[in-house]
């Protein structure tokens with residue numbers, strides 16, 4: 479059976495993009511693989527969350543994991559910072575990670591551009607921490623989106639380099655995994671190409687949003703003044719609404735509004751009302767489970783403890799063997 483590892487850096491509530499891009503695949507994979515799924519709260523520290531917020535945000539993400547159908551009896555669900563072994567392997571990998579290759583990483587260069595006031599060593603070594611997450615369980619497959627391909631490539635470099643330096647065949651080469659056609663990018667409500675937490679609250683619909691909030695967000699989504707001639711290309715905002723409708727609504731609804739656009743009779747207000755109701759229909763069962771889970775502190779603490787125990791068992795074995803390979807010996 480393949481070993482599968484993946485994590486989500488987002489802490490706090492998860493949005494439809496996170497669900498379709500990550501969680502939905504995790505849920506499928508847990509059926510036929512040995513899976514480790516975690517909330518990457520160490521990674522989240524690169525942006526300096528306030529201590530008052532950290533725990534609550536991890537809890538929200540955990541609840542959303544469970545509400546999405548991740549089953550702690552099938553997959554190992556854990557919080558990254560519950561595994562000190564991650565930190566140890568990260569330290570060891572950093573010894574053979576070179577400044578040049580870390581600096582060339584696209585996500586690092588992007589951060590230099592977007593947050594020049596906080597270029598910390600954690601950002602620089604983000605790929606070694608991610609590699610540690612993955613090879614700690616000697617994973618074969620990593621379900622992630624396209625944006626993570628370079629990080630995966632670096633993970634393979636670090637794993638292969640370890641094998642070469644120590645003359646062993648210890649770490650498998652992990653490969654990115656997705657369900658081909660199933661990989662979809664959910665666009666934002668504000669006319670941006672991607673639904674994302676960092677784009678502000680009106681861009682994203684969260685699994686935990688109430689019907690009122692969903693209606694408000696969808697009704698405020700960016701559109702344009704409407705088509706004036708048949709065949710007129712759609713603006714990005716309108717295109718996004720159609721993309722969401724394709725995922726959330728029935729084919730009949732979609733073609734009704736596509737036709738109306740073609741005929742220049744479309745009323746975006748009507749389209750948004752319909753889309754909002756279809757989104758609510760989709761999120762309602764999630765929201766119900768979220769509310770239930772949030773109130774069940776004993777269950778959450780059992781899940782986290784059980785996940786940490788199982789993950790540490792796997793991690794401790796690897797660390798033990800890695801220390802031996804490197805040459806640490808007991809006195």
Ligand code: ADP
Pocket residue numbers: 486487488494495496497498499500622623624625662663664665672673674675676
């Ligand atoms: P955020 O954009 O909220 O910061 P992350 O970048 O932390 O989300 O992504 C967490 C996971 O969710 C990743 O696997 C990513 O590929 C997926 N994901 C995030 N946004 C989208 C989206 N708009 N469409 C599809 N997948 C997404």
Ligand code: TRP
Pocket residue numbers: 483484485486487518521607608611612620621622626629
């Ligand atoms: N970097 C990933 C993201 O931003 C999150 C992540 C951290 C991850 N560690 C991982 C993903 C290990 C897969 C495996 O989405």
